[in-house]
Amino acid sequence: MFNLFGRTKQSRKARRSNPNTPKLAKRQLFLESLEDRRLLAADLSIVAFHVDGGAAVPAATFGGTVLNEGQVVTVDLQIDDQTTIGVFGEPLTVPAVASLTVSRLSGLPALVSSDTVLDTPPAVADPDISWNAGTGSLTIAAGFNDTASLLGAFQFTVVNDTVIEGVEQFQLNFSVDAANTISAPTSFNYDIQDDDVATISVHLTGGASALTVSGVELALGTQQIGFQLNGAFDRVLTGDIAVTLGSAVPVTGGLVPGEDYEVTVAGGFSAQLDGSGFLPASIVIQDDTVVEEDQSFTVNLQNLLLGGVALTAAELGAITSIEVATITIENDDSATITLRDKTTGNATSASVAEDGATTVVEWDISAPIELDAGTAAATFTHAGSGAFPATEAVTGNVGDNDYDFTSIGVTLAGGIAAGQVDAASFTTVTDSTVEQDETLDISGNTIPAELQAFVTAGDVSIVDDVTYTITNDDSATITLRDVTTGNATAATVAEDGATTVVEWDISAAIQLDAGTAAATFTHAGSGAFPATEAVT
Known part of the structure; x- marks a missing residue:
């Protein structure tokens, strides 16, 4: 029993013998009054959670649940006036103020942006319940009939943003005002599973795509090529612009025929917000007179770091494509x-x-x-x-x-x-x-x-x-002569029936066509007394 009047009777003798009697009486009165107030208070407990309006998930097993961006979580409360514990339908004797706070778990980086938003809860069919969206508190007035299922007491939304983030953890903490109590558990942990993606595209100064660039040497001139982030990260993404050798040959410093390009500004990549990161490299195409095949090289992004460290597999997987520029130098020499x-x-x-x-x-x-x-x-x-x-x-x-x-x-x-x-x-x-x-x-x-x-x-x-x-610088003499004497002018023969041969004496070889006909010779009587061959 508790004393509704807040007093305990003492004898006059006892009061006189104890100098602290007035103080003890006041303390006793306070304690009895506090006990009375506690008996009149309400006890709140977290009943269930609903994700996207689905079936209730028991509160006791909900800690550590993974939430996806864009999901809406609704929290059901139960409030039991303590006049008769466990009996519902009794009016509250004192008002109750329930509060919800959302916080990061310790040791994790600060939020880049608000990851959760407290929303006005679903309509509750009782004028005694009010929602303070600014402070995340719900006031239940005295006289409200307690209920075993106060549906939709709180509701929050996991923000569906476009920022690529790691798995984020936050904590829900429920509390009530000092006049009432709340049953454990009152804290629940959540992981937000990021579902955002990004791409990295390659561009020329001015914004045009540099996925494929081709032209003759003079027309290409100096190419300003860089990379742009399409999407957003929660930390700065950096990388190096690299020119990869193809059939084209870079300038080595000497006057070597056939060198095709020179990187004069290395450029880079540093991005966090959508559309950022363009720090182009300058690549000068050499205008020479060397006859070459159409040659090419590539410009790509290497050594990606997020917040200064290598990307995890999940972070790298969130970048669905990284474009590579292919530069083709067309031959215009002959x-x-x-x-x-x-x-x-x-x-x-x-x-x-x-x-x-x-x-x-x-x-x-x-x-x-x-x-x-x-x-x-x-x-x-x-x-x-x-x-x-x-x-x-x-x-x-x-x-x-x-x-x-x-x-x-x-x-x-x-x-x-x-x-x-x-x-x-x-x-x-x-x-x-x-x-x-x-x-x-x-x-x-x-x-x-x-x-x-x-x-x-x-x-x-x-x-x-x-x-x-x-x-030809050679010459020859052909001499017709008597074969016996070698005389080329005259010779005397006897009338004795002997045969006399006349020959050609050739002083040097003479090349003639294979079809050349043979040389032939003739004879005739001569002088004052010509000899005759004919039988006349």
Whole structure:
């Protein structure tokens, strides 16, 4: 029992004998009054949670539940006036103020933005219940009939933002005013599972996409290429712009033919908010005269860090795509390769003496040509030509073996610089044979496929085939003479039936065509007394 009047009777003697009697009486009165108030108070408890209006989840097992962004959580309370414990439907004897606070768990980073929003609860069919959205408190007035299920007492929404965040943990703490009590548990922990994604796109200064960029050297000029974050992170995302080698060759510092681009500003990437991060690299495309294939290189983002540390698998997975720029440099240069006589520079013909000298044929290259490192050498060949073809082979025929040919070859591995390079040579063979001025042609024999591709594309033209004339410098005398005496003018023979032979004495070999007819001879009586052959 408790004393409704707040007093306990004492004897007059006891009061007189104890000097503290007035103080004890006052303390006793206070304690009895407090006990009376507690018996009249209400007890609140958390009954259930509902996620997105679904079935109730028991409060006792809800701690640590994972919530997704955009979900709405409703909290049901139970309030029991303590007049008759466990009996519902009794009016509250004192008002009750229930409060909800949302806080981060200790040791975790501060919220980037509000992750939860307290909302006005669903309508409660009782005018005695009011909601203070600003303070997260719910006031239940005295006289409200307690109920076993005060539905929708509190409601909060997990904010559906677009910021990529790690798993965030927060705590709900429920409390009541000092005049009432609340049953445990009163604290509940939640994990917010992030569902946001982002992309990183590559752009030129001005915003145009740099996914693929192509053009001739002069038109490309300087490319300003950078990356942009499409989405948002809760921390700063950084990275390095890297140029990855393709078929194009970077400038190394020396004047090397075929170098294609130079990174003059490294640029970078630092982003947190949507649309940020563009710190472009400057890449200068070299305008040269080197004949090259269309060449390319890529620009990509490397060494991504979030808040200064490597991204987790989940954070990296939230970036659904990271674009890579492909820059193609189209060839706009051309070259002419001319096979020509090294001494005269004549690309069509030249004359040489039959004196045993060596003649060199060269390639004159008007502009450098870049070729693959595995490109084979160009080789050269020869052949007799014209009406009187010169011969290299020793055939045993008169006038053979006019020259000896050597294909020097032109090395093409990695390319060839502009200028002149020896291609082939031949040496005339000194003899005493009388011949026509004879000719031979020198031309390309094997042009490797890598160089031929430029010829087919029209980037390189080859002026081939030089004709050489070997000028004859020999002479011969043919003397018709008496074979016995060798006399080439006259001889005397007896009238004795003997045979006299007349011969040709040839001082030097004479080369003639295989179809040349035989020489024939004749006779006639002469002088004052001519001899006769005929029977007259």
